[in-house]
Amino acid sequence: MNKMRFSRIHPEKTAVCFTFDDNFSRHGGMIAPAFLRRGFRCTFYVNPGEEGFEEKHKEAYGALLRQGFEIGSHGYVHDNLSKLPPAHALKNLQNAATRIRDCFGVYPATFAFPYHDYTGQTLAMAKALHLETRNTLPYSVWVAIRSGTPLSVYLSAVSQCVSQNRPLVFSGHSAVTSREEADDERLKNETGYNPILLGDLETLLDEIKSQSGRLQALTFEQAALLAYIRRYGTIDGDAFFLPQERFDALSAFGLCDKRLKKLI
Ligand SMILES: [Zn+2]
Numbered sequence: 001m002n003k004m005r006f007s008r009i010h011p012e013k014t015a016v017c018f019t020f021d022d023n024f025s026r027h028g029g030m031i032a033p034a035f036l037r038r039g040f041r042c043t044f045y046v047n048p049g050e051e052g053f054e055e056k057h058k059e060a061y062g063a064l065l066r067q068g069f070e071i072g073s074h075g076y077v078h079d080n081l082s083k084l085p086p087a088h089a090l091k092n093l094q095n096a097a098t099r100i101r102d103c104f105g106v107y108p109a110t111f112a113f114p115y116h117d118y119t120g121q122t123l124a125m126a127k128a129l130h131l132e133t134r135n136t137l138p139y140s141v142w143v144a145i146r147s148g149t150p151l152s153v154y155l156s157a158v159s160q161c162v163s164q165n166r167p168l169v170f171s172g173h174s175a176v177t178s179r180e181e182a183d184d185e186r187l188k189n190e191t192g193y194n195p196i197l198l199g200d201l202e203t204l205l206d207e208i209k210s211q212s213g214r215l216q217a218l219t220f221e222q223a224a225l226l227a228y229i230r231r232y233g234t235i236d237g238d239a240f241f242l243p244q245e246r247f248d249a250l251s252a253f254g255l256c257d258k259r260l261k262k263l264i
Contacts, residue, residue, distance in 0.1 A: 003239055008222070011235050017223050038209050046100065047076065047096070072111060073097055076096040079114060109255055113135060116135055134169060137167055169220065174195040
């Protein structure tokens with residue numbers, strides 16, 4: 001057995017994760033600052049095979065990674081893996097992971113299926129390459145961020161997850177400062193599909209912050225690591241024990257000891 005200490009994760013608190021997809025400049029420009037202002041981090045799921053990805057996004061996502069945000073894989077391009085021949089789905093997953101690692105120097109530990117669509121077969125492929133997928137974190141509740149969903153829906157999901165101590169995973173695309181922005185066709189490249197109002201996001205983050213005694217905003221990979229430690233190890237106060245072969249398995253997903261210390 002091998003011992004490590006928690007320094008960032010509070011294992012007794014309910015985890016809340018925010019994930020945003022699809023390569024939007026507002027990830028770095030609008031969403032990340034809202035998290036940083038509160039000392040929080042979140043996850044961005046990228047498609048590194050999108051045309052012009054490096055020119056458009058490499059610098060911004062590289063900076064986010066250095067600030068402690070997670071850059072995860074959302075597939076090489078935004079294909080529905082369930083609808084591809086299996087060999088193509090596998091290539092899509094492999095190419096995405098390799099390109100992200102080459103681009104940013106960090107292997108993407110977690111994966112988010114485009115369209116939230118997966119089969120037993122594509123899930124097995126994704127789990128062979130990644131620690132966890134956004135849709136399969138044990139006991140988690142998943143809530144889509146959709147334009148027009150009242151803030152109260154998100155807030156009640158938070159209180160329900162706290163009372164049941166279940167991880168909560170919000171998933172969205174981008175953000176807007178007003179309803180008019182969401183409807184503005186000229187901004188579609190930045191605002192994306194079903195953007196959340198920035199004001200609602202900020203209120204939600206403030207609510208999470210105000211309950212910091214029992215809630216913790218984590219990146220998805222941090223929440224997945226905590227679930228992994230619960231499953232295969234034992235937690236004792238602010239330390240945990242995990243068999244060496246489980247540490248070895250984590251390093252296959254880019255989670256070497258050095259990186260674990262930063263995340264855990
Ligand atoms: Zn997507």
